Amino acid sequence: MSVNPEIEAKCREISTNYSACDERSMIDKRLKNRQVSDALLKLKIPQAGFLPDILPINHNNPNPEPLVAPLSTVLFVPKTPSASPSSPPALATPVPAESNIPQTKHWTDLPPPGTIVLLQQPQGQICAVCGDILATRLKVRGVKGIVADGRVRDIVALSELCQPSRSPTGPASSSEGREGFTVWSRGTSTVGTGLAAQAWCVNVPLCVPHNSPIIASSSSSETPSPSLQVQPGDVIVCDEGERGSVVIPLSKLDEVLNLLPGLKEADEKCIKDVESGVEVREAFRRHR
Template sequence: MNGLSITTREKLKTISTPTIASCLYKKGFKNQAIQDVRPLKSGKPTMVGEAFTLRYIPAREDRNPMNIFRHADHPQRVAIETCPQGSVLVIDSRKDPRAASAGDILVTRLMVRGAAGIVTDGGFRDSASIANLNFPAYHNRPSAPTNLTLHEALDINVPIGCGDVAVFPGDVLVGDDDGIMVIPAHIVDEVADECIEMTRFENFVLEKVAEGQTIIGLYPPTHDQTLLDYEEWKKKF
């Protein structure tokens, strides 16, 4: 496994998450859409990157005094400082947004270091500030308290659950205004190629529907003429 190639990354930036969901469903992957997580601000470019993970567990008072953040090896801080360029920091916050997964200072640092985005199934503090960054960020809802209240950052770059989806380090996340899809790393190239073709065909269908054509036999293409027309249509490009 050589990681996410530049070519595949660029292809995925042009593909919608609903199209990826359909492609993965056809391959038998039915639970790859992260649930109850949304962008802090819509209209940003599509987020694409390999998963770099952080796992929280329930906090315990004797392990999480305020001075814990002074420790250079604190996992939350280490994750921010070691997430590779082009990767997405994915946080397992146990689907609990009552305590913050991070705030605007840490997210800004992650952005400056060249990460591709950040995702949590919990929440962020300073969410309005994070929303205005030129950086894709996804969460459940805003969180005012610190992560000390309920969460302890524990493990870095291990398999996690985020929004009811298994996320393994190196899996590829694609996020847009419709949501986030998790693509298993070993099939990402073929998914990107198939989705490019699916998107091309859907553009053809949209054009025909806008011209007044019925969807019967067109979508799905159950009429032979539809596929012939599609082949002719592709010659224009």
């Protein structure tokens, strides 16, 4: 699977105009990422596409560039099935009966270049599902980033991979992996995947719940929120400046692009009014 050039162009349009990381003006910096979620909220997408509590591991980039790309996915499962039938399920995503990862391949060989790979790990595990060696392999292959609904390790090395000037070691003639790269996770670890998890399927739909704690708890009294249904090929906006990532369903991409200019213009007018002393309610009445 390769990235569709038309989808790639739409990703560039969102990154250029609606993601908060350039220096053109303070208004642009405050508004751009917000409109993507506002558009998804208007379209009644669960969670407005937001992946809560999954944060970038890189804190050393003084001018982070947003990355917008189609998603590929990897589902991890427990290495050993639970011995207790009464244990609460640790996976938010239904698990296919058969793995689709060839025995002759490592999962890092499979996400298509040009995508950002979303990894989902069983809740309650303390191991990481990705570290510097695996991330380097992905970057060399042209994958644009990693978003882990779970843990990662080798944080210093991963942060170096995310630096604009940092390229992984690879064939001298290869130009893959030379562009931006980003790593996000819900948590960290010092322990490798082999302790408790194994990659099971690639490019399958994932369900990312609103509350997806690293430490699973069966005693939580919170009412479960709708899961965000993520399909391979959906578009993700990873904005290190705003420390937030948003998933745009591929089926809604054109609708989002149509809404964004109007939302941006309305918010710019609201901010200008509020800065000049207009009350918020009145600014909203005028422009929203």
